Amino acid sequence: xxxxxxxxxxxxxxxxxxxxxxxxxxxxxxxxxxxxxxxxxxxxxxxxxxxxxxxxxxxxxxxxxxxxxxxxxxxxxxxxxxxxxxxxxxxxxxxxxxxxxxxxxxxxxxxxxxxxxxxxxxxxxxxxxxxxxxxxxxxxxxxxxxxxxxxxxxxxxxxxxxxxxxxxxxxxxxxxxxxxxxxxxxxxxxxxxxxxxxxxxxxxxxxxxxxxxxxxxxxxxxxxxxxxxxxxxxxxxxxxxxxxxxxxxxxxxxxxxxxxxxxxxxxxxxxxxxxxxxxxxxxxxxxxxxxxxxxxxxxxxxxxxxxxxxxxxxxxxxxxxxxxxxxxxxxxxxxxxxxxxxxxxxxxx
Amino acid sequence: xxxxxxxxxxxxxxxxxxxxxxxxxxxxxxxxxxxxxxxxxxxxxxxxxxxxxxxxxxxxxxxxxxxxxxxxxxxxxxxxxxxxxxxxxxxxxxxxxxxxxxxxxxxxxxxxxxxxxxxxxxxxxxxxxxxxxxxxxxxxxxxxxxxxxxxxxxxxxxxxxxxxxxxxxxxxxxxxxxxxxxxxxxxxxxxxxxxxxxxxxxxxxxxxxxxxxxxxxxxxxxxxxxxxxxxxxxxxxxxxxxxxxxxxxxxxxxxxxxxxxxxxxxxxxxxxxxxxxxxxxxxxxxxxxxxxxxxxxxxxxxxxxxxxxxxxxxxxxxxxxxxxxxxxxxxxxxxxxxxxxxxxxxxxx
DNA sequence: ACTGTGCGTTGGAACGATCCAGGACCGAGC
DNA sequence: GCTCGGTCCTGGATCGTTCCAACGCACAGT
Numbered sequence: 001x002x003x004x005x006x007x008x009x010x011x012x013x014x015x016x017x018x019x020x021x022x023x024x025x026x027x028x029x030x031x032x033x034x035x036x037x038x039x040x041x042x043x044x045x046x047x048x049x050x051x052x053x054x055x056x057x058x059x060x061x062x063x064x065x066x067x068x069x070x071x072x073x074x075x076x077x078x079x080x081x082x083x084x085x086x087x088x089x090x091x092x093x094x095x096x097x098x099x100x101x102x103x104x105x106x107x108x109x110x111x112x113x114x115x116x117x118x119x120x121x122x123x124x125x126x127x128x129x130x131x132x133x134x135x136x137x138x139x140x141x142x143x144x145x146x147x148x149x150x151x152x153x154x155x156x157x158x159x160x161x162x163x164x165x166x167x168x169x170x171x172x173x174x175x176x177x178x179x180x181x182x183x184x185x186x187x188x189x190x191x192x193x194x195x196x197x198x199x200x201x202x203x204x205x206x207x208x209x210x211x212x213x214x215x216x217x218x219x220x221x222x223x224x225x226x227x228x229x230x231x232x233x234x235x236x237x238x239x240x241x242x243x244x245x246x247x248x249x250x251x252x253x254x255x256x257x258x259x260x261x262x263x264x265x266x267x268x269x270x271x272x273x274x275x276x277x278x279x280x281x282x283x284x285x286x287x288x289x290x291x292x293x294x295x296x297x298x299x300x301x302x303x304x305x306x307x308x309x310x311x312x313x314x315x316x317x318x319x320x321x322x323x324x325x326x327x328x329x330x331x332x333x334x335x336x337x338x339x340x341x342x343x344x345x346x347x348x349x
Numbered sequence: 350x351x352x353x354x355x356x357x358x359x360x361x362x363x364x365x366x367x368x369x370x371x372x373x374x375x376x377x378x379x380x381x382x383x384x385x386x387x388x389x390x391x392x393x394x395x396x397x398x399x400x401x402x403x404x405x406x407x408x409x410x411x412x413x414x415x416x417x418x419x420x421x422x423x424x425x426x427x428x429x430x431x432x433x434x435x436x437x438x439x440x441x442x443x444x445x446x447x448x449x450x451x452x453x454x455x456x457x458x459x460x461x462x463x464x465x466x467x468x469x470x471x472x473x474x475x476x477x478x479x480x481x482x483x484x485x486x487x488x489x490x491x492x493x494x495x496x497x498x499x500x501x502x503x504x505x506x507x508x509x510x511x512x513x514x515x516x517x518x519x520x521x522x523x524x525x526x527x528x529x530x531x532x533x534x535x536x537x538x539x540x541x542x543x544x545x546x547x548x549x550x551x552x553x554x555x556x557x558x559x560x561x562x563x564x565x566x567x568x569x570x571x572x573x574x575x576x577x578x579x580x581x582x583x584x585x586x587x588x589x590x591x592x593x594x595x596x597x598x599x600x601x602x603x604x605x606x607x608x609x610x611x612x613x614x615x616x617x618x619x620x621x622x623x624x625x626x627x628x629x630x631x632x633x634x635x636x637x638x639x640x641x642x643x644x645x646x647x648x649x650x651x652x653x654x655x656x657x658x659x660x661x662x663x664x665x666x667x668x669x670x671x672x673x674x675x676x677x678x679x680x681x682x683x684x685x686x687x688x689x690x691x692x693x694x695x696x697x698x
Numbered sequence: 699a700c701t702g703t704g705c706g707t708t709g710g711a712a713c714g715a716t717c718c719a720g721g722a723c724c725g726a727g728c
Numbered sequence: 729g730c731t732c733g734g735t736c737c738t739g740g741a742t743c744g745t746t747c748c749a750a751c752g753c754a755c756a757g758t
Binding site (some may be wrong): 057062063066067077081084086092095110111113116134270296301 | 408409415433434448460483616622627644646648
């Protein structure tokens with residue numbers, strides 16, 4: 001009952017555990033238990049404390065809790081600049097779902113980016129700082145393409161993190177991951193075109209050193225081969241830019257005479273639409289096109305671009321599940337989750 | 350020199366201020382000063398402490414610092430779901446720049462969203478929780494359209510925040526804001542079309558209760574009127590969707606025979622492109638079109654959509670400047686900053 | 699009556715930083 | 729020689745929470 005603070009201060013300072021304790025006539029620890037382990041309290045005590053909490057509008061101070069529990073209840077999410085001139089803006093849906101799922105699990109999402117030195121962006125110091133200053137409990141890493149050092153670095157450091165994307169280059173990586181079955185997506189797109197009567201279906205994908213690109217390509221060739229449709233001369237591998245897609249499709253049209261294109265990205269598919277527009281061909285009517293990611297570009301471009309839509313909302317949910325397993329008590333072995341995309345059919349096919 | 354912690358623990362626990370102090374042979378407070386007020390130290394002491402810091406790889410514990418200073422060094426940024434089927438994804442550039450500028454000012458960005466109850470999303474409880482639990486120091490609010498209660502609520506609560514967008518509905522709002530001169534943007538677009546020889550230039554914008562939309566419309570009519578070009582019958586006001594843009598442009602083409610369209614958004618402009626495609630007209634060749642926001646859609650759609658590009662990077666920089674003024678010592682009066690966009694010309698005009 | 703066994707609750711210590719009041723030291727001034 | 733003022737540094741208290749050891753109490757077992 002000691003007056004540990006001058007009265008009248010409550011108008012500027014939020015109420016603390018001690019204030020609630022005094023009002024409810026219990027000790028601080030009991031209030032703490034009421035918040036974190038209600039089961040430990042007798043029913044009448046619990047309700048008395050809860051009423052005091054409600055009356056004062058008490059909410060635990062995060063900094064104090066974080067200090068004591070050695071946890072920040074924050075999840076670090078690195079963001080890269082969206083490339084200009086591409087259709088890639090899929091992070092939006094993912095981020096939003098990640099924020100929602102995280103909140104339900106008691107976490108918030110902290111954004112950060114690497115420091116730019118000249119042109120190259122080095123992200124590792126940023127990870128390091130956040131870890132060492134205990135600013136975040138874990139990371140979500142979204143790029144696990146070949147040669148990306150972050151996942152490996154974090155693994156070595158035994159820093160908790162979950163990857164969106166398989167550990168392509170590291171078969172015995174220990175961290176949890178969630179990914180989307182890209183091959184299944186392109187296979188759906190290709191099968192869809194075959195069912196529409198197409199047989200000469202071209203592939204425009206990424207350079208061979210992109211394992212992600214090779215996987216998507218595998219979906220196309222699997223669908224073709226399972227119906228004994230030849231694929232030779234129908235595949236092209238280029239950079240992920242609109243102009244590359246435009247040039248590749250022009251060459252393919254001249255040399256292989258396809259009636260449809262399956263692309264590894266919406267960006268490449270937009271390149272195909274450029275070629276068609278230049279030649280006075282109509283997408284969907286004369287030549288069919290499918291993309292990948294169901295970007296806003298795919299949704300709005302006339303006549304609508306058929307595209308493979310990744311279940312980013314579900315990915316985020318799985319990522320948070322994995323994070324909970326990582327940070328919670330049970331040392332669960334979370335191997336990896338593979339989700340299946342779906343095809344959104346629009347006017348371009 | 351007291352052994353305040355069991356040895357061997359340093360391998361798992363990051364070094365603390367006390368560790369650095371012991372190694373450098375100074376008190377904790379001196380280390381703290383070396384980090385926060387280097388001027389107070391004698392030169393040789395400072396370098397000795399700095400060396401100890403470097404050797405141990407010390408970084409201040411965020412939670413402890415936050416607890417003591419009653420600040421989280423976090424800035425809350427609410428995110429809304431990007432609407433499907435529109436071209437609006439402009440947050441990407443803004444967020445990235447905000448993260449970068451914030452880091453330079455010593456802050457990180459915390460994402461949050463409202464809790465969905467049924468269909469409506471109520472964000473105010475989320476703001477309230479973050480404030481009361483001292484999880485963030487300030488907010489950045491990005492939607493200040495009419496009827497948005499957040500800015501007003503925060504103002505009343507005297508919570509520190511900066512708005513991206515003018516306080517349209519509250520002339521005597523006290524908070525700092527940063528905005529882009531939309532009228533200047535549409536005026537540039539319209540003038541550009543006039544210089545290309547167009548005289549019948551139509552406007553497709555938003556419903557009248559959108560002050561933001563009315564401002565953009567004013568830029569169009571200002572450019573027209575300053576050259577004595579009549580505007581009657583050439584304006585349309587609809588919802589911000591692709592289909593609305595398509596329908597509005599179809600009606601305008603039939604009734605007013607414009608040779609060019611200035612649109613309040615890329616989404617509406619895409620609607621125009623749909624109409625043109627349906628009628629076998631060529632954007633840029635037969636009919637000129639301009640959009641607003643320079644979205645990825647504008648950048649990738651054939652033949653390229655001329656669009657007004659907001660200086661989002663600069664907006665973020667100004668927002669952080671305002672935040673620093675708000676949270677720093679000097680109670681600066683930061684009235685409001687208005688930036689000018691620029692026109693990115695592409696094939697559609 | 700005496701000892702164990704839970705349950706519900708308690709007060710002190712700790713997390714790691716900063717705030718604050720004051721101490722050691724040194725040269726200047728009378 | 730003594731005080732004074734300033735610079736540089738120190739040790740204790742504190743922020744608000746959770747961890748930890750232990751305590752009072754009611755009840756069951758020998």
